[in-house]
Amino acid sequence: MSTSGNNPSIGIDLGTTYSCVAVWQHNHVEIIVNDQGNRTTPSFVVFNDTERLVGDAAKNQAAYNPINTIFERHEVVAGSGDKPKVIVTYKGEEEFSAEEISSMILAKMKGVAETFLGSAVEKAVITVPAHFNGSQRQSTKDAAKVAGLEVMCMVNEPTAAAIAYSLEKRCRLGEKKNVLVFDLGGGTFDVSLLTIDGHGHVQVKATGGDTHLGGGDFDNRMVDHFVREFKKKHKEDISNNVRALGRLRVQCERAKRIVSTAYQTTIDIDSLVNGIDFSSKFTRAKFEMVNMRTTHRSLGAEELLFLTSSGQAGLTDPVKWLIAVDFALTSWRPSQASRSEVKTFKDRNLIRAVASRSSQQSTVHGTCGNVFERCEYGKKKSIDEVVLVGGSTRIPKVQQLLQEFFNGKSLCQKMNPDEAVAHGAGILAANLSGIGDEAVLGMQLVDVTPLSLGVGIVGKTMSVLIPKYSPISIKKEDIFSTVYDYQTSARIPVYQDACGILSVSARETTTGINSAIKITDTGNLSKVEIDKMIKDAERHKFEDKEHMIRVIVYKTLEDRVYNLTAKLKDYNVRLSLIKMGTSVEDMIDLEHQIENVVEWLDDNPDAQKGKLDDKNAELYNICTHEKLSFAAKALLKTISGYE
Structure with missing residues (x-):
């Protein structure tokens, strides 16, 4: 792998539920596919006694190993004060900080890019939710350092999407557009107002958001709904059954995606708990009813911010009014199911953080309501384009309410909402690296501080x-x-x-x-802590490599013995061996010895490489035993893959 100084810089959308990586190549932005051929990678990390999985493999195992599954990592990025830790079973029991979990996902995305580019990647532009505070941003920088990445720039997610939009829909020279980016992702919600022009200038006017609102909240409400339904139908309470909740969550996310494009689907889970199968029809109307409060949280914010900024509310204290409405619409309380899921992190600080989420969420309208306070905007018609970003903007009700609020204005859906943020980060990485076409190199970005x-x-x-x-x-x-x-x-x-x-x-x-x-925020990591995490990351990387080598050796040996077993049952192969001088007794002995190797593999799925090498040598000796003729040895070595 090349490690020259001219290695390309990448853009990473470090998402709550999915991450995406992009690079400027061949005069355009390339969204890089991962090892599964997917353009986005689940932000999941799973641990067990022998290995660590990140991405698609981790999400695929999440329902079966929920205790050691970490997802929606924004929930555990410390804002200040005590640093939350995640305790998992990994070669015993091990603690990981939020930064370490983020670094594992960043390292995965770095590896995806390096495989695609064929060269080492050292620098990246990384996106964060617009309303991340300084401590959370620094935690992300620390995580990048642990992952072996130099952060060229950290950019707000909606700003990155606006950069992508500005190049995709380039304004005419001198033309100026006011763009509202509505970013509803898997775990965060951001709204930003920007102006772009034909000279490549992107200026952020205002930004606001909620770091605890996203597609995961829709999933949570669906899980709560089906927990109640299951209890009503079967008199069984699964709110504290972590594995059952994990399996239910997977089906809820699947159903959410389906009813966003179709009218109806069915939740089907075999043996959800105590051998009881669960099946339930779920319609789009039911989804909207279950999630009514959540959609109002994201969309009500927009309507209320316009009312207060344009003076139409007619209230002496609009902020109090906003908070009162928010309490009425979104009086969220963690259900038993939600609390049970949080317990998988085994950390009291996290449980307290989620339990207090309702009070934090009551400020979302007030926060977003302030977006326009210092801007020239006060009327809906001043917005030229409404750009949708984040997978949760695919939900029809979200689109309907947003479009109704903007008096029927068409919503910009020409960019892939899952990739728009990474696309913009890739453009900014190219700009900062001094590569790209005239539009990329001429781009100028002016961001704002969201807090005083x-x-x-x-x-x-x-x-x-x-x-x-x-x-x-x-x-x-x-x-x-x-x-x-x-x-x-x-x-x-x-x-x-x-x-x-x-x-x-x-x-x-x-x-x-x-x-x-x-x-600096005292909640961030010291140099000593970062250095330790870098060493731990290198150790984990080495262990992952060793484990992968062991898996390859195991699978190679497994393929050999199963090929031999299958072929020796074939009449033509047996006849050939007999014609080559193999006696019936030798044939039975051969099959018996191969069967012993099969049983050993079944009994030792976690065998170390040294033991596997020994067993591999034993199988080779079986295939080349002195009792066999030269022709028989050659045939068996071909069948088993030794030649």
């Missing part, structure tokens, strides 16, 4: 220095007076408003004395 930054003053109030929606990067200065005369020191609290790493300096104007500090 300031310092504490008298009365424990915050004096905002950098308002939210300020373009990044930015530097602001202000002068403050001391409370009392002749003060020799001052304590200056710096409020990050839950967002970011920033540098702050203070200077006393009369003496010129300076003091500076670089503020």
